[in-house]
Amino acid sequence: MIYITGANGQLGQEFKKTALGKSATFLDRTQLDLADLTQVEDFLKNNKITTLINTAAYTQVDNAESEKDLAVRINFEAPVLMAKYAAEKKFKLVHYSTDYVFNGEGFRPYTETDATNPVNFYGQTKLQGEEEVLRTCPEALVLRTSWVYSAHGKNFFNTMVRLAGEREFLKVVFDQIGTPTSTIDLADITLKSLDKNLSGLYHFSNEGACSWYDFAVEILKLKGIKTPVYPIHTKEFPTPAKRPCYSILDKTKIKTALDTTIPHWGEALQKVAGTF
Numbered sequence: 001m002i003y004i005t006g007a008n009g010q011l012g013q014e015f016k017k018t019a020l021g022k023s024a025t026f027l028d029r030t031q032l033d034l035a036d037l038t039q040v041e042d043f044l045k046n047n048k049i050t051t052l053i054n055t056a057a058y059t060q061v062d063n064a065e066s067e068k069d070l071a072v073r074i075n076f077e078a079p080v081l082m083a084k085y086a087a088e089k090k091f092k093l094v095h096y097s098t099d100y101v102f103n104g105e106g107f108r109p110y111t112e113t114d115a116t117n118p119v120n121f122y123g124q125t126k127l128q129g130e131e132e133v134l135r136t137c138p139e140a141l142v143l144r145t146s147w148v149y150s151a152h153g154k155n156f157f158n159t160m161v162r163l164a165g166e167r168e169f170l171k172v173v174f175d176q177i178g179t180p181t182s183t184i185d186l187a188d189i190t191l192k193s194l195d196k197n198l199s200g201l202y203h204f205s206n207e208g209a210c211s212w213y214d215f216a217v218e219i220l221k222l223k224g225i226k227t228p229v230y231p232i233h234t235k236e237f238p239t240p241a242k243r244p245c246y247s248i249l250d251k252t253k254i255k256t257a258l259d260t261t262i263p264h265w266g267e268a269l270q271k272v273a274g275t276f
């Protein structure tokens with residue numbers, strides 16, 4: 001049986017629309033609470049698992065600075081338990097990590113072998129998680145991705161559309177550069193990777209690069225919203241967690257392994273905005 005955690009998250013919701021929508025069992029927080037390690041271990045022990053896609057995570061980057069124990073349990077301890085059972089029972093584990101494992105001081109897209117050095121606690125927990133998952137179960141697949149959004153759920157795309165309806169103008173940082181990733185393409189690459197039984201660490205985002213400001217401008221343009229957007233510096237928008245100012249991922253490894261191309265973030269955004 002294929003199991004997918006984080007059923008109500010952005011990526012979990014996207015998997016429901018794929019070929020796995022009918023065949024997999026989707027688990028939300030009430031069915032499998034990753035903060036309850038006894039419950040996680042019981043689930044891993046007692047079920048016949050062929051594939052476990054772990055989309056669940058503690059993703060509130062700012063709150064992770066204060067809810068440290070919880071973030072560690074969900075992003076590190078629970079995935080490592082999954083990896084232990086994946087190695088023992090020989091099922092496929094797919095896990096996700098983040099561009100926030102990097103400190104952003106790079107000047108060219110980060111490869112899988114570049115040095116990590118997270119600047120916030122969320123990034124630390126995700127890094128510990130991916131490293132220990134792969135140490136415990138080298139056959140697992142870990143996809144590091146960035147700036148994930150979809151038409152559903154709490155994310156930058158929906159936040160910009162909502163705020164543009166409530167405010168006269170928006171101010172968005174223009175000095176953090178990365179690449180948005182549509183859940184449509186992230187779910188799709190996961191399925192392609194499973195087909196080829198990829199193992200190890202791979203980077204995946206859409207192609208291209210932009211600032212959050214560029215992303216916001218494009219979102220509102222595609223949605224036909226006229227609210228002005230002004231660029232600001234990160235220091236004008238203080239947050240509890242620091243963010244890397246540059247986190248573009250080099251996707252050569254996965255493109256080569258799957259002999260595939262990846263849509264540009266602008267094209268992916270058109271699909272999500274319903275204008276493609």
Ligand SMILES: NC(=O)c1ccc[n+]([C@@H]2O[C@H](COP(=O)([O-])OP(=O)(O)OC[C@H]3O[C@@H](n4cnc5c(N)ncnc54)[C@H](OP(=O)(O)O)[C@@H]3O)[C@@H](O)[C@H]2O)c1
Nearest residue numbers: 006008009010011029033034035056057059096098145148
């Ligand atoms: N979002 C991004 O920008 C981003 C960037 C890079 C990497 N990633 C990684 O990509 C993966 C998918 O992210 P996403 O954007 O789909 O995340 P998301 O939309 O925030 O969804 C995360 C899901 O995890 C669930 N969850 C949280 N705590 C849980 C717990 N204790 N037990 C069980 N489930 C729990 C949430 O449940 P509720 O629905 O009940 O809250 C939610 O459904 C994650 O590994 C994330 O770290 C995300």
